[in-house]
Amino acid sequence: MTDTHSGNQTPTESKSSDDRDPLFARIPRRDFMKAGAAAGAMGAFAGCTSLLDDDDLASASDVDATVPPGEHDDYYAFLSGGHSGEIRVYGVPSMRQIMRIPVFNKESARGYGHDDRTSEMLENAGGYTWGDTHHPRLSQTNNDYDGRFAYVNDKANGRMARIDLKYFETDAIVDxxxxxxxxxxxxxxxxxxxxxxxxxxxxxxxxxxxxxxxxxxxxxxxxxxxxxxxxxxxxxxxxxxxxxxxxxxxxxxxxxxxxxxxxxxxxxxxxxxxxxxxxxxxxxxxxxxxxxxxxxxxxxxxxxxxxxxxxxxxxxxxxxxxxxxxxxxxxxxxxxxxxxxxxxxxxxxxxxxxxxERLAEVDDSNDAIVGQPRLGMGPLHTAYDGRGHAYTTLFVDSQVVKWDIEAAIEAEMGSEDPVIEKIDVHYNPGHLIAAESYTADPQGDWLICLNKLSKDRFLPVGPVYPENDQLIYIGDDDEGMKLVKDTPAYAEPHDASMVKADKLDPASIYDPDDYEEEFISAQDTDIIREDGRVHVKMHSVRNQFGFHDVTVQEGDEVTFTVTNVEETPDMLHSLAIPQYDINIKLAPQETREVTFTADEPGVYWMYCAFFCSALHLEMRSRLLVEPAE
Amino acid sequence: MTDTHSGNQTPTESKSSDDRDPLFARIPRRDFMKAGAAAGAMGAFAGCTSLLDDDDLASASDVDATVPPGEHDDYYAFLSGGHSGEIRVYGVPSMRQIMRIPVFNKESARGYGHDDRTSEMLENAGGYTWGDTHHPRLSQTNNDYDGRFAYVNDKANGRMARIDLKYFETDAIVDxxxxxxxxxxxxxxxxxxxxxxxxxxxxxxxxxxxxxxxxxxxxxxxxxxxxxxxxxxxxxxxxxxxxxxxxxxxxxxxxxxxxxxxxxxxxxxxxxxxxxxxxxxxxxxxxxxxxxxxxxxxxxxxxxxxxxxxxxxxxxxxxxxxxxxxxxxxxxxxxxxxxxxxxxxxxxxxxxxxxxERLAEVDDSNDAIVGQPRLGMGPLHTAYDGRGHAYTTLFVDSQVVKWDIEAAIEAEMGSEDPVIEKIDVHYNPGHLIAAESYTADPQGDWLICLNKLSKDRFLPVGPVYPENDQLIYIGDDDEGMKLVKDTPAYAEPHDASMVKADKLDPASIYDPDDYEEEFISAQDTDIIREDGRVHVKMHSVRNQFGFHDVTVQEGDEVTFTVTNVEETPDMLHSLAIPQYDINIKLAPQETREVTFTADEPGVYWMYCAFFCSALHLEMRSRLLVEPAE
CATH class of the missing domain: 2.130.10.10 (YVTN repeat-like/Quinoprotein amine dehydrogenase)
Structure with missing residues (x-):
């Protein structure tokens, strides 16, 4: 029998589609007027106002953010990937995405969550298949980036992860x-x-x-x-x-x-x-x-x-x-x-x-509040240029407002006078990040504004829109902020950290001392069998694996320990096994293990999924699973 | 007892790291010399030769590939994602990645493999968690792109997937x-x-x-x-x-x-x-x-x-x-x-x-071979500009060679005379794609070369290097090919299709007639309970779900059917449930279902993972799981 009732559930009140953002009903009417944003206030999507006009936007091309072929960017930016569960590494000012780092998500091209070590790490951290990364922060020493680690949260499942910046990979997660x-x-x-x-x-x-x-x-x-x-x-x-x-x-x-x-x-x-x-x-x-x-x-x-x-x-x-x-x-x-x-x-x-400083001295903590400038509608986050200016995103106004910190302290509470300039962004910004803003010494040149909506800014790609991470030049106080680039972003970057390129020193190949798996050289290549367990130890190198073929029995528990013995950077291999759902990546000098039960008899062509040489396609070996009977 | 033996396994011969690419041992020595690539032939990594000199590369900036903020690209490029299992959508000439489309991989930000419909699709197609996409091809009518579908293979598991270009999402997979x-x-x-x-x-x-x-x-x-x-x-x-x-x-x-x-x-x-x-x-x-x-x-x-x-x-x-x-x-x-x-x-x-045409006429099929130009070392793939030229990647030489098709037919077999020009690429190209090269009417302006190695071209990001998808301008036969942009790519694009933007017409919101799930309006919001099964039907809209709270019993099998009733494009919501490993995305007018067993008592804050409005953080409801006893 079907029993339809609400029981102790609390249904929400029905809303019309014209009444979706209760924010506006709760902000005093005078604030809409004062912000001069009557149009912008009609809804989270409506148009924006700005102290800049169209001519100013047209001059964006004054700022050269071109990084020619073969030249390097000045900064790394680490952007969170929101509920994709990952971290992304961009170059700035090109805004090219150089790398993804899977964190709370399984990802096969890096073999993350596919080899034994990372699978166990994810399993021990709750066994979830996704997470919601928001705030990537890089480790500092003496209030400056030291290039050692990045940390990021999982909003969904209450976790924290660490990314080792030697290898640009997640090395620890705590639930x-x-x-x-x-x-x-x-x-x-x-x-x-x-x-x-x-x-x-x-x-x-x-x-x-x-x-x-x-x-x-x-x-x-x-x-x-x-x-x-x-x-x-x-x-x-x-x-x-x-x-x-x-x-x-x-x-x-x-x-x-x-x-x-x-x-x-x-x-x-x-x-x-x-x-x-x-x-x-x-x-x-x-x-x-x-x-x-x-x-x-x-x-x-x-x-x-x-x-x-x-x-x-x-x-x-x-x-x-x-x-x-x-x-x-x-x-x-x-x-x-x-x-x-x-x-x-x-x-x-x-x-x-x-x-x-005042907070430690006053009896009433509220007496430590020394300024309260009026910035605009929906202020969310603030970044710094190191020249005494603050840059705050205005979610509702779809703007970034630049203001003077000391002027805001000297002004009356609620004054708009400390505002220097506003620039339209597209649209509805959440976080923003200026170069090294979280350190004691921001660089004051580039700012990335992470806009939640892109609406009309890119070629249409169906109902799932990209976000828009906009690059803004803030290096010239006389000329003002300049919008330089629109960058589409897969859902859903929340926050970022930006660090000068020379403060990081990543490894180009692995140091076998940094992991627990046994390094398997060509001489170590071997197969060990014991009581229904098969341990295959093999190396890989252009253009072959350590064995042309490996025979196991149906039902065997099989562990492959595989080393990429290459010493040349950028020369990756992988071990992919069709229909056994296996792909482990092997960077130079890296060893990974994968364990599975050989439960389906047949011939399975183990192959390398990284295009490693002209004979890459020929780099494959047979896994032969003999029927049990 | 441990029994160490090779049994019927065939170990491969051991190689030194200086002897890794047997390709070179098998190509007649004269070919090395003729290609003038003695340096390049020392290994897959070694330097490249080119008919261009450094001055030519410096002139790359002659070609304007800038897409200013707010302007759209001219082309969509669909790149495969290799063993990431996905497809990526780029804009050309900006080379910005506008969207990812998960195909054989589960991906949480799009909820792909996380709701019931897509989970069942992946399960019915073998239940694998990854795939190896190589060749994305778009549907054509009368040898021209019709904007309906893209198709892509899974090399690993022998599958084929279809992507619906109305919604830019995978809608079918066959094992x-x-x-x-x-x-x-x-x-x-x-x-x-x-x-x-x-x-x-x-x-x-x-x-x-x-x-x-x-x-x-x-x-x-x-x-x-x-x-x-x-x-x-x-x-x-x-x-x-x-x-x-x-x-x-x-x-x-x-x-x-x-x-x-x-x-x-x-x-x-x-x-x-x-x-x-x-x-x-x-x-x-x-x-x-x-x-x-x-x-x-x-x-x-x-x-x-x-x-x-x-x-x-x-x-x-x-x-x-x-x-x-x-x-x-x-x-x-x-x-x-x-x-x-x-x-x-x-x-x-x-x-x-x-x-x-000749193939259908000759008795010996080999008599249909009418030309065989000598291009260089490691020719892999060929694209067309519609002006009678072919562009072939040379994997070993790290070049693209432009040649004349009719001249190659007229020339002797093995002649280099049909070669017009070579350009260095960086490094070791696999596929290349010219605009609409797979149709009867290529556009002849842009070419993307998918290089497998990037080596020194980008900021270092650890032992997993990006690939390098280079944009080359081929629109001026007098000036020659121009290298315009380096674009880092996450592993591992294999092939691409490039289509003029106006040939696609994606939807910006869903049509409920296109899916089977029941559309849940605010009026339909309801909870149905029957024999340990709970069916929660609720809508979502800025800034709330249909219920403030939903109470179930430990052990209940719970299905949520959730509709995003928004009619505004780009206004997405999701239903994320912490610790229950659930995140389903809901684009405007989209309905998705997710089923799970409520096996852990407690309070779980269901929230929206798409930053939808100023009160986005407050868009959350409680799932209350009552203990069984």
Missing amino acids: IPNTQGVHGACARLPDTDLIFGVGEFRVPMPNDGRDLDDPSAYTSVLSAIDPETMDVVWQVLVDGNMDNGDGGKDGRWFFSTGYNSEEAVTESEMSSSETDYVKAFDTPAIEEVVDAGEYEEVNGVPVVDGRKDSSLNDGSDPIVHYLDVPKSPHGVSVTPDGEYAIASGKLDPTATIIDI | IPNTQGVHGACARLPDTDLIFGVGEFRVPMPNDGRDLDDPSAYTSVLSAIDPETMDVVWQVLVDGNMDNGDGGKDGRWFFSTGYNSEEAVTESEMSSSETDYVKAFDTPAIEEVVDAGEYEEVNGVPVVDGRKDSSLNDGSDPIVHYLDVPKSPHGVSVTPDGEYAIASGKLDPTATIIDI
Whole structure:
């Protein structure tokens, strides 16, 4: 019998398609007018306004961003891939995508999730087949990029991954307990001695079926992760939720924003309050609390109570400062000089400037708020050029606004005077990143604006549109910002880091000491059989594998350990086995293993899937699986 | 007890790293000298020679390939993704990657392989998690692109996929029986009324454990597929193997090359013969044989015997013509006027020109060979400009050679005189594609050369190097070829098709009549419960799902049917469920379903992974899984 009912479900109210963005209903009417964006305010898609006119856009070609054939880019940009689960490496200013790095997704061309080592890593990190990468941040030493690692979060499944920049590959993933929806992926600076996972979704702790429909019992935590061991070393319980974050430059502070101080469970309730929190975590103070044993251990992690009414927040030196910031603030980033943390209002047209030194001195944390310029509609994220300017994305206005930080501190709260310039972007920008903006010394030349919608900017490719990552030149304060390139992006880059090319020093071939698998030279090529297990050890080299043929019995558990013995960079091989769903990639001097059960008798032509030489097609060997009977 | 032995395995001979490319040992010494490529011949990596000097390369910037912000490209290029399993859509001349289309790989940002429909499609096509796409070909009507479909092979698992160009998504995959290693993916023209899968790996038929180590009993087949139903309608058994192919323009002929007429199983034996075959399939004659019932049905498919000694090949009108072509010929393509099929020698420095009209007239098929120009080392593939020129990649020389087709017919066999010009490419090119080269009317302006190695051309990104897809301008016969852009490519584009932008007309939103799932409007939002099964029907729209919360019991089998009711293009939503490994994408007016077992109690925040509006983060609802007890 079919029983149709809503039971304890809560259906949402029906909306017409003309009434889809409740944002506008909640922003005071005067703000629409003041922003001069009446047209832009009609919907998230509507037209944009700008201080530039068409002539200015036409002059974009003044800026030379051409990288001729054979020449190299000046910067690496690491863009997250959103719910594709990967990271992408671009060259700037060409905006060419040089490489993809699979992180939370299986990917066969790199054999990621297809060999035993990476399969086990993904399995041990929850066994999920996708993730949602948002914030790729590169390791720093003394507030400058050191070229060692990148870190990125999985918003979907509450994980954090590390990418080894020697090999440009994911080498560790931690499944963070006691949290869901880890949004930010940020570090404690100057030396990246902690990685922070910023908890977005409030859930029961532990989330095992208790307190199911009691949101007052839900919690959110900040998770601190050791960047070397990738262990979660402590967590801090907070009021409200969190989304983005950034570390101060001095080893003490970590800042996060949150949009749900209401602790609500519906969209309208989440955005009902006129202010939400920026939270400032006094991390040495938290470490003292952990060292003193003042925590509850949950799922193996010390959890410190950092909620507003916690005894640890009593007095003038709370472990977590709660600052009241309008309204559902989204991005927060620390200025290159380490003096200010700037949070964007999202549902309020202002950004809020927090004086970090002052934060440690005042009794009321809100007294550390020293500026609040009015920027435009939907301010989300802010980047820096190192010359005292801030660049903030305006999601609703589809603009980037350039403004003067010190002028904003001197001006009245809510003043538009600190605004220097606005430029149209296409369309609805989320994050933006300026060259080395997250360090103490931004380069101040290139800025990439990550626009969520592209609408009419590219050839149509069906209902799944690309995003548009636009390159903007910010190197000339007199001439102003120049839009230089549109770059289509596969869903869905959220954030990026941009680093000068000479700060990275990737390896071109593998060092066998860096992995556990046994290096198999031509002399080591061998087959070992024992009790229904077959271990094939073989090398590969232009244009052959170590065996012309390998015979196993139906039902055997077979492990191939394969080394690419080439010493020439760029000379990759792979071991692909048709119908056994196997493809492992083998860069020069790399060894990988793959294990499977030979459950289908027949002839299977193992081949190399990397076009390695003129006799590449002939580089193949037979796997012969003999029938059991 | 461990038993170490080689048994019946055949180990390959050990090679030093200085002796990796046996190609060079087998090409007569005079060919090295004649090509003037003594340096280039030292190895697949060594330097290149060219008729151009550095000044010519510097003049590349003469050609304007800039596509300013907001302007559109002139062409779509569809590049295969090799063992990434996907197809990529580029704009030309910008060389920007506008979109990826997952084909044989699961991909979460598009929800491909993550919703019920696409998961079932992949499961029914063998259940593999990867594939090896090589040859994307677009459907034609009257020898011109009609914008309806693209087809692409899976070399690894012997499959063929169709991509619907209305939605730029894979809509059908057939797992082809009786074959392994399907290499080519080509059509019978002028109207793409058959798709051909070209069998590369010879295996027993059926491949069920019989004839395991008896290569003389192995077979290879050409498979003909109905482009509408994607059923395999017939196969032709051949001698030797096949790799690439191309159809004639007149509905009769299909040509394929092969490198293993020796029917050998080791690399050295496969390349021992001085000639191999180009096979010309007389397809109407084959269809007559099928209609007459002169076939053996194997695994449900009519298999026609097209081997040399078949009675069907007796007399002057064989169903398959075997032409002797030097040496392990690789690419074959038909000239735009339909007069010639041109095959590249790979291990021989020539290309072979076959006169198609003559083929039907001569008693000895070899008499249809009317030209054999000497082009350079490692000729692989040939494209056309519609002005009588051919452009052939030289893998070993790392060059593209432009030559005159009629001059090559008039010249002596083996003459270099038809060569007009060579240009260096970087490095080791495989396929190349000129604008609309596969149609009767190539555009003759842009050519993309798909180079397998990039070596020093881009910022280093670790041991996995990108490939280099170079854009070359071929529109000015007086000025010569101009190298315009280097484009890094993720592994591993093999081939491409390039089509004028106005020949495609993709949809910007879905038509619910095009899919089977039930469209769920706000009014249809409902939950149906029956015997441990829960069917949640809900719409999604900025900024919410149809339910604020959905409660199920631990162990329930849950199906979500979700519609994105937006009518605005580019306004995508998704349904992501943390820790349940679910993310389905929902373009405007699209409905998708996903089914899973709710086996872990707790609170799970279902959210939208496409950044849809200023209140995107707040677009989330709770899945509440109540504990069983």
